[in-house]
Amino acid sequence: MVIDHTESFLKCFAELTGASYEKMKDYIVNNNPLNIINHPYTNAFERNVIDKIQHLKEFYASYEVLKNAENRDLRINSTEVAKDYFLSLLGNLKEKERILISYLDAGQKIIETAVVSEGTVNESAIYPREIAKQALFNDCMSIIIAHNHPGEALNASKEDIALTQKLIDVLAPLNIKVLDHIIVAGKTAISMMEKGLFPSHDPNNGVRRVVER
């Protein structure tokens, strides 16, 4: 890939991060200039330079998320759309776990997507009654949960299934459906519904019943 104005790009980059301009110029003779950002270790920069490049990369990821979040008319009408949507919001988040909930209207259009927790998925991080309050406030018909695994493990943990079960049980009496729980790991995502790990509503709110396909 050839970048227009490569020269000024490299100069800005060098001024900002302290990376050696000459080293980068040599590097791009045979390599894609964007690799300097995407794979900073290949250039053997100093530690503080690499840190700045990583921050810049994360800053760009946030910028992309903001741009994607501007797309408010999105309709989540399939698992693939849901996976793509949450990948765009969580795919670049490597340093921490973030839990999102999208509140959907009757046509499965997103009313709001909110960050409900950052940290780990466990009972102390998520209060289903607060989610229920927010769901009623948004006047939604259904929700989709999503979170990322910073360690890039592409599987649903017991805690992920338990959280989903709890939300299903709390929201079912309000006629609000939990449609899916998407787990994002790096550049891929899985749907618990698609994987057959999605729990069914337990009216007794006791024994978990995981539907195994």
Place this chain on the structure above:
Amino acid sequence: MYFLSIEEAEQKRMAELLANILDLNDVNKDVILRAIEHKGIDYFLENPKLFGLSSDICLKIGYIKMIIETLFREGG
């Protein structure tokens, strides 16, 4: 547990990251967070001088804008 919109969460994160990239103090970090919250990231990157930041910081924000635009254009 808290409820933040995606926009709010990312704006907060961007201000933190900018502070790290530009070695800013807490006061300037707060200025950036408020600027992004009130005017949006594109406006802030386009007009950093309007928010009372020093010319050195504004110059570096210009570099960031250029890099971000390049990445966005090139699909980085």
